[in-house]
Amino acid sequence: MKYCVTGCAGFVGSTLTDRLLADGHTVIGIDDFSTGHEVFLTAALANARFTLVRGDLRDPAVSVDAARGCDAIFHFAANADVRHGTDHPTLDLHQNTFVTVNVLEAARLNGVRDVLFSSTGSVYGEAAVIPTPEDAPMPVQTSLYGASKVAAEAFVQAYAEGFGIRGIVFRFVSLLGERYTHGHVVDFYRQLREHPETLHILGDGKQRKSYLYVGDCIEAILVALRAAPAKGGIYNLGTDEYCAVNDSVGWIGETLGVTPERTYSGGERGWIGDNPFIFLDCTRIRALGWRPSMTIREAIVRTVEWLTEHDLA
Amino acid sequence: MKYCVTGCAGFVGSTLTDRLLADGHTVIGIDDFSTGHEVFLTAALANARFTLVRGDLRDPAVSVDAARGCDAIFHFAANADVRHGTDHPTLDLHQNTFVTVNVLEAARLNGVRDVLFSSTGSVYGEAAVIPTPEDAPMPVQTSLYGASKVAAEAFVQAYAEGFGIRGIVFRFVSLLGERYTHGHVVDFYRQLREHPETLHILGDGKQRKSYLYVGDCIEAILVALRAAPAKGGIYNLGTDEYCAVNDSVGWIGETLGVTPERTYSGGERGWIGDNPFIFLDCTRIRALGWRPSMTIREAIVRTVEWLTEHDLA
Numbered sequence: 001m002k003y004c005v006t007g008c009a010g011f012v013g014s015t016l017t018d019r020l021l022a023d024g025h026t027v028i029g030i031d032d033f034s035t036g037h038e039v040f041l042t043a044a045l046a047n048a049r050f051t052l053v054r055g056d057l058r059d060p061a062v063s064v065d066a067a068r069g070c071d072a073i074f075h076f077a078a079n080a081d082v083r084h085g086t087d088h089p090t091l092d093l094h095q096n097t098f099v100t101v102n103v104l105e106a107a108r109l110n111g112v113r114d115v116l117f118s119s120t121g122s123v124y125g126e127a128a129v130i131p132t133p134e135d136a137p138m139p140v141q142t143s144l145y146g147a148s149k150v151a152a153e154a155f156v157q158a159y160a161e162g163f164g165i166r167g168i169v170f171r172f173v174s175l176l177g178e179r180y181t182h183g184h185v186v187d188f189y190r191q192l193r194e195h196p197e198t199l200h201i202l203g204d205g206k207q208r209k210s211y212l213y214v215g216d217c218i219e220a221i222l223v224a225l226r227a228a229p230a231k232g233g234i235y236n237l238g239t240d241e242y243c244a245v246n247d248s249v250g251w252i253g254e255t256l257g258v259t260p261e262r263t264y265s266g267g268e269r270g271w272i273g274d275n276p277f278i279f280l281d282c283t284r285i286r287a288l289g290w291r292p293s294m295t296i297r298e299a300i301v302r303t304v305e306w307l308t309e310h311d312l313a
Numbered sequence: 314m315k316y317c318v319t320g321c322a323g324f325v326g327s328t329l330t331d332r333l334l335a336d337g338h339t340v341i342g343i344d345d346f347s348t349g350h351e352v353f354l355t356a357a358l359a360n361a362r363f364t365l366v367r368g369d370l371r372d373p374a375v376s377v378d379a380a381r382g383c384d385a386i387f388h389f390a391a392n393a394d395v396r397h398g399t400d401h402p403t404l405d406l407h408q409n410t411f412v413t414v415n416v417l418e419a420a421r422l423n424g425v426r427d428v429l430f431s432s433t434g435s436v437y438g439e440a441a442v443i444p445t446p447e448d449a450p451m452p453v454q455t456s457l458y459g460a461s462k463v464a465a466e467a468f469v470q471a472y473a474e475g476f477g478i479r480g481i482v483f484r485f486v487s488l489l490g491e492r493y494t495h496g497h498v499v500d501f502y503r504q505l506r507e508h509p510e511t512l513h514i515l516g517d518g519k520q521r522k523s524y525l526y527v528g529d530c531i532e533a534i535l536v537a538l539r540a541a542p543a544k545g546g547i548y549n550l551g552t553d554e555y556c557a558v559n560d561s562v563g564w565i566g567e568t569l570g571v572t573p574e575r576t577y578s579g580g581e582r583g584w585i586g587d588n589p590f591i592f593l594d595c596t597r598i599r600a601l602g603w604r605p606s607m608t609i610r611e612a613i614v615r616t617v618e619w620l621t622e623h624d625l626a
Contacts, residue, residue, distance in 0.1 A: 086475040089421065093414050097464060101406050108402065125470075128448070135441070135450040140470050147471035151410060151464030157438075157453050158460035162399040162585055272475055 002026040004070040004112075006057060006103060007077030009036025011179045012118060014044070015214050016074060016221065021047050028066050030077065032056045040179055057099040063106035072114035072225065075103045078149075080182060082122060083271045085144035092148035100152035104159040114232075116168045116221060117156050121210070121236065121280050122146035123171060131281035134171070134234045142275065153234070166232040168224050170217075173238035173280055176299040177214035178306045184245065184270075185300060188252050189307045192260060199253075199260040202270030205246040208277045210238045213294040213302065220290045227288040236280040239292050245270075251297050255304040315339040317383040317425075319370060319416060320390030322349025324492045325431060327357070328527050329387060329534065334360050341379050343390065345369045353492055370412040376419035385427035385538065388416045391462075393495060395435060396584045398457035405461035413465035417472040427545075429481045429534060430469050434523070434549065434593050435459035436484060444594040447484070447547045455588065466547070479545040481537050483530075486551035486593055489612040490527035491619045497558065497583075498613060501565050502620045505573060512566075512573040515583030518559040521590045523551045526607040526615065533603045540601040549593040552605050558583075564610050568617040 003020055007013035008029025013036070020027050021044060029044065030053045044050040055062035057077055067073055079095035100117065107115050123146050124132050125139035141147040153169050160167035174183055184202075191199055220237050228235075246262075253259055268276045294302070316333055320326035321342025326349070333340050334357060342357065343366045357363040368375035370390055380386055392408035413430065420428050436459050437445045438452040454460040466482050473480035487496055497515075504512055533550050541548075559575075566572055581589045607615070 085471070089418060089472075089475075090414060093411070093468065097410065098406070101403060105402060137448040138451050140474075141467040142471065142474045144468070144471045144475060147464075147467035150467045151460075154454040154460035154463045155406065155457070158398070158455065158457045159402075161453075161455045162402075162457060 001071045002028070002069055004028045004030065004067045004073040006030045006063065006073065006075045007036065008052070009033060009038060009040050010076060011181060012175060012214060012217065013076040014040035014179060016076065016218050017041070017044050017050070019218050021049055025049065028053060028070065030055055030057065030062060030066050035080070037181070057102055058094055060102045060105060063103050064109055067106040067110045067112055070110065070112050072116060073103055073107055073112055074116045075100060076118045078118065082143055082145040086272060089144060092144040096145070096148035097151040101155050104155055104165070107165050108159065108163050112165070114166045114168065114225065115156060116225060117152065117170065119149045119153050119169050119171045120146065121171050121173050121238070121278050122275065123150040123153065126275055130277060131279045133281040134236055134284055160232050166228065166230060168228050168232045169234045170221060170224070171234065171236050171280065172217065173210035173212050173278060175214045175217055176211050176303040180214070180303050180306065185248065185252065185303050186307060188249060189304060192252070192256055192258055196258040197260055198263065199249060200263050200265070201245060201249065202265045203245070203267055203274065204264055205244065205249070205262065206268065207245045207270060207274065208242045208279065209245065210242045210278050210280060211296045211299055212238050212292060213299040216292040216294060220285050223288050223290040224285065235285040236282045237285060238280040238282050239296055240282065241296055242279045243296050248300055251300045252304050255301050314384045315341070315382055317341045317343065317380045317386040319343045319376065319386065319388045320349065321365070322346060322351060322353050323389060324494060325488060325527060325530065326389040327353035327492060329389065329531050330354070330357050330363070332531050334362055338362070341366060341383060343368055343370065343375060343379050348393070350494070370415055371407060373415045373418060376416045377422055380419040380423045380425055383423065383425050385429060386416055386420055386425055387429045388413060389431045391431065395456055395458040399585060402457060405457040409461035410464040414468050417468055417478070420478050421472065421476050425478070427479045427481065427538065428469060429538060430465065430483065432462045432466050432482050432484045433459065434484050434486050434551065434591050435588065436463040436466065439588055443590060444592045445549070446594040447549055447597055473545050479541065479543060481541050481545045482547045483534060483537070484547065484549045484593065485530065486523035486525050486591060488527045488530055489524050489616040492527070493616050493619065498561065498565065498616050499620060501562060502617060505565070505569055505571055509571040510573055511576065512562060513576050513578070514558060514562065515578045516558070516580055516587065517577055518557065518562065518575065519581065520558045520583060520587065521555045521592065522558065523555045523592050524609045524612055525551050525605060526612040529605040529607060533598050536601050536603040537598065548598040549595045550598060551593040551595050552609055553595065554609055555592045556609050561613055564613045565617050568614050
């Protein structure tokens with residue numbers, strides 16, 4: 001098959017790209033390297049079945065040209081910075097919502113059958129039901145990131161209904177593993193590398209979060225590509241567990257061999273729009289035959305080990 | 314008070330503008346007259362407290378300039394054409410989602426406290442729960458119009474959370490009454506004026522729809538402005554009843570004194586994305602003290618009488 005992967009130099013996009021190439025497929029990767037890392041494409045660039053398109057997806061022509069002849073588009077390019085949304089209020093709109101519609105147009109104009117979209121568990125805001133199923137009560141958006149993603153999801157659905165595209169939407173918990181470069185585990189890692197005795201934690205450390213190992217995530221995406229119904233659908237992707245930020249601090253410390261004194265910014269939220277409890281009901285993707293191979297603790301340890309070996313900071 | 318009304322020459326916007334002026338307020342109205350009618354502003358333009366801004370809200374400067382010093386923005390400008398969304402796939406994105414974010418930016422930059430946004434019952438797609446409450450299970454979007462509106466709602470919520478704006482979102486059923494110029498009642502009216510003996514109906518005529526008289530809608534909006542909580546909220550606006558398309562055909566025929574032979578395009582949907590059953594639970598707005606004054610039948614009769622007297626076709 002021939003696949004287009006947007007955000008191919010990112011954490012998830014590059015891992016997926018390597019997997020698709022390993023499975024014998026042809027991949028057209030798109031990245032503008034605003035947050036992607038060229039080093040993640042080292043193996044891909046050595047593969048004759050890989051083509052790299054350097055381009056900004058806000059230009060509609062970029063995806064229209066790249067998706068020509070593709071069987072599916074994996075749209076994984078995004079601004080993934082949840083925390084600083086209010087510093088640049090329209091960035092999420094442009095990089096997440098607008099770009100997704102450009103990608104949907106590229107699929108429509110090229111007759112691409114499948115669009116697989118990386119959304120987020122953040123669309124549930126502060127969920128009324130936990131563990132949160134895909135058909136949870138319509139949430140209130142608490143971040144510009146979540147808003148931009150739920151907006152993009154809506155267009156994926158409308159394109160599916162209006163143009164017969166199979167739109168598959170993934171609502172991820174936070175991902176961990178090799179090539180993880182962004183989020184609280186790397187923040188803690190960097191703090192402890194600078195000063196192993198102290199760690200400053202946003203919020204009260206009691207925020208409960210879910211995580212998923214990136215390899216398990218990629219497996220789930222490929223399961224959905226094979227098994228999702230003709231109209232597509234929405235799939236939560238996570239483990240059947242959660243941990244407190246304080247738990248993850250303990251595991252990170254153990255892996256690094258340090259026991260920092262912890263200080264807290266206080267409050268049950270780390271920042272405006274932070275969600276004190278994320279835990280998704282993943283029954284739907286499990287019903288397609290998928291299950292995760294790694295616990296949250298194992299994924300955190302793996303991530304810290306990778307960060308220690310591959311320091312990109 | 315000083316209010317900004319976008320879409321001030323439209324059906325709802327002009328009715329609201331007249332009401333706000335009658336109540337003694339100052340109104341800055343914005344319209345690009347792409348679908349608005351200047352004749353609807355005849356009274357407003359004769360009022361010294363009204364200022365008309367002719368401008369396209371896709372230009373961010375238009376609302377930023379107009380909203381300066383305003384106490385609230387009523388954002389009612391939209392592409393309201395649900396049915397032909399797939400003919401121009403990105404129009405709803407630009408005219409409904411982007412423009413709403415421009416208006417939110419205008420509120421943020423000018424320190425405007427309240428943003429009142431006209432969304433739609435279409436965001437519920439084919440609702441799993443009927444009558445549909447505001448916290449219905451997360452729906453699948455079936456039209457680009459619905460997608461663009463639920464996307465805009467998400468940004469209203471994120472701005473409320475992130476910047477302390479009070480965002481009040483109204484999910485309307487179809488509105489009827491004076492200045493109604495768009496929708497199936499006017500389609501039927503025009504057909505019957507051309508050839509009173511026959512009427513062609515999209516779908517099977519059994520689609521069940523809800524309607525609300527525009528005067529009742531305006532009253533509900535003003536009730537919400539007075540009584541909605543500091544964080545804002547979402548309010549369904551409709552009557553506690555619905556009718557079949559065939560019922561409305563009967564009432565229109567009676568009002569016009571004709572009994573046309575009916576033909577049907579067939580199928581339970583009139584077009585891609587048409588919703589065969591719309592009926593909203595309006596408990597929440599009623600709890601603020603509002604109730605409609607007119608039944609659906611009365612609103613349809615009033616609309617047909619107005620169309621007969623004021624032919625804009």
